[in-house]
Amino acid sequence: MGKVEAFQKKKLLIVDDSAFMRKLIADFFEGHPTIQVVGIARNGKDALTKISHLQPDVITLDIEMPEMDGLQALKAIMEEHPIPVVMLSSMTKAGADATLKAMEYGAFDFVAKPSGTISLDLHRVRDDLIEKVVAGSEAKVSKLKKVEKAVRESGLQKPKPALPSRPNPFLHGRKKLVVIGTSTGGPRALQTVLSGISADIDAPILIVQHMPPGFTKSLAERLNQICSIHVKEAEHGELVKRGTAYIAPGGFHMKIKVVGSALSLYLDGDEPPRGGHRPAVDVLFESVSFIGKDLIAVIMTGMGADGTKGLRQMKSRNNVVAIAESQQTCIVYGMPKSAVESNLVDDVVDLENIAKTIMKYLP
Template identity: 60%
Template structure:
């Protein structure tokens, strides 16, 4: 068996204690080798140029130059995969979401603030995310959706139509007049992907949007607020009892599965923190999909985007057994991690495989 060379990791944190703890996590790794440490963002920029790491862990809050400022410089000068370490304070969550927008691959929430003596609680998560980030193509983190001149919009429409027909599984009994609900599941790379999709949905869209993004509590609220500022539709972190309305998007809060409940002719959100996590995730896409499969008085558009693992594929099977469902998966070409969409495609139940920048258009074509 040929052993592949280890990927190089640079650890950036102003705390010597935290640098030591994080370094110890990778001592037994067959995949990652720690090649250096940096005390702040300024130091990190110099070390990245000198050591050429494959992946960087970076604290959000540091003196002299914080993680966000350093990230902007790194992505402009020497792009590299970065996993942010963040506190769960409001400021920490907001900065982390900005970091994802600037090109960070992923983030890990420290369990108890800047100096987390109990960092071992997130060891497995951090190791997995660093190993994953080390293999991410940097070109996928720099996707900028071009502004398309109106004169060639019809050509773009034709291209999307052509893309859809290749291997697309048509839904023969789809009726645009029926009530609709859009269900979206995503994980690693999801905040950027959601921004690309949600900001292209029209204010008057005739369907609600229910979203599961794998994130801890606190971060989902910041994500919802950020998307709400950018989107035409209303976006909020879901709350128990929210009436589900067209033109509104509801993001499952970290720590809670999201389900729905019918009251007369309307539907409301049910949040559940008692049902166990699925494959380590609560919220889980599978739970949202499976729960929605019990209601047949609306058609479902299920969308699975970038993310590690296979969350969503079991739920998709359940959805497809009951009622009218169109399944859309993000293409490997634009996924930060082609895990969840790949698992969905392998069920052979996906109707369309679409590049990220075309997902909103793919959704809209199925709405009234």
């Protein structure tokens, strides 16, 4: 009976140049009901050799390794043996940039090591790593490849409109506001959506992407390079402007406040995480529900149900159009599914049509 159960488990390959880290990650899955560690590899080259005969369902892959690093290995894996890959990254600027590159190459998701390449305190992210490995083991590789293609097609440098010569605040009581929430698969989904938004959009865009501190700044910088609209990491107290997308910084909930005739961003690092997340989509959605605006709310790929409670509050107080990404294009159909099942969603659309749908509802 035990052999049958083990055979039915999803197979995990751990790739890390540190023996300590390999052992630590393997211990996390000791006795796990659905995941079985079937092998370890010391670097990317070793991993490619072992993939063909171990045939894992999911891989954890360290970014920083000798001989063949994680990015090189990931690229080869997605070309030769497409498998869901969860990256392990250091919490540095270089680590964040490399992680975003990994997302573009087709990685399923990532976990940031708490304290460098060899993290003695990796147990702090144990639950997060396990959750993402389990979700990755159930993901369809075809979706990862499809999104990767969409990202490549959207990733062309686009001209920026000239910045206004004077402040261009989004005035309270006048225009519309777009709010977006996403998680696993979000960086690539955001690239597809934001690169499809016209530079003359007559609304600001507020975004919550589940990410740790440091990674959201790199994400904003990357998106700003390839989108017609301006994309930036949100700053506390700044007035929001139309034609600009603001990404909530990792470690802070993003809220909106009315300041005179304008709207201002409020970043809260003291309120506890909501559902394990800070920033949380629910917090942003609940905050904008109090400003009495016409709102366009978008919920895209991600695990869990973040955004549904906030959407319910928005709908009870405002004129809201809710858009959810379809199951057909979601890397993880969790957050959109929760919203759709609540009967709060007005449009369910494929990823490549979300930008067009947003623009349809703007004047």
